[in-house]
Amino acid sequence: MRGNPMNIPPVSIATAKAALIEQYADPVLRRRATMLWGTRGVGKSSIVRQVADHFKIPLIDLRLTTIEPVDIRGAIYADDALAKTVWFPPEFLPNAETPEGILFLDELTAADQRLQISAYSLILDRRVGNYVLPDRWQVVAAGNASFHGAVSHDMGTALADRMFHFNVQTVIDAFLDHAGAGNFAPEVMAYLKVRPDKLDDTQAQLAGDHLIGASPRGWEDISNVLKSGLSNAAKRVFVQGRIGAANAAEFFGVLKEIQAGADVVRLLAARPGAETVALLPKTLDALYGMIYGLLAASTDENTLSRAVEIIGQLPEARGSGLPLREAQTLAMELLMQRALASGLEAAVLDSPTYHRYADARRRDGVDA
8 A cells, every 4th residue: 555545534442442342242243354554552452452351252363474474374294095285274273162262463464475365365265275264253453554654565455345444543542541540650641641742753753764753652661661760861761762862852851840840749748728739730741740640649548538639629729820620620530540440439439529529510510
């Protein structure tokens, strides 16, 4: 494919996952393969694993760039009794003993074209040589197009016509939900909340002819670097080596502002009232740094309850010009999600601060 021929609208990774779950549940639709298109690190392979986990079914993950054409076709040998040659299918393909599951053909468009012929047979005919894929198995493929800046071989219209196609793109809110559930470093979440365009800068990377750029997978690595015990100098080297020098320079500039303007430890220890208000952030970067810092710190009933109190006082930081009400809503939603996931919802629901917040929203007609 040349240019950008993706004439389907983009969908979030969460939407793609939900669609795959519904497809697998339908025995007719399950027999039609689905192709996930998207840039590197967007989470294509991750959602396929999650769909398999959802149904508690086997997943066979074939990274097509790491195997040879004969690996799928199988081995041939001479059968003297039959007086003919016979193909032995590979052991990793599903058989009748595993009647249902997902066969994931990852990196399809980057694979050797000889290998693609065998992969296409599984997609088109659900068979290769004498091997036949069991009826209740679903084939999901994934890959990059040439305009994603990756190695990619053209996909013909005959093959494309045999699959459903999802144009998967990262949506910042979905990524931040994933990051919150995965306990990413709060600095990473705060930075991307303010600068969502930095989540994936593939197009800018290609325009500048740069080898290294930012991607969702890269930010997960950055989170791990920040949470590590590395020295500050080493952290800077690793961050630069993961997302590029320009991205790293901007990130560390914002990181410095976040750390200077949002002292979560002091906030948690402060007395409610004026002492807390005096410590509330004065800049947008610090505001989101505080929110995600409090989220990360809310690991028990006491810290969660105190975090709710702090967020309840956000509107008192008047004159800052910050979107305090919007930030308060976001923070309360994040804290409630954390509480529900941890079985600590009582710390929020029993909080007088949360009751005042909920009553105010009802009076304003925000919540029914």
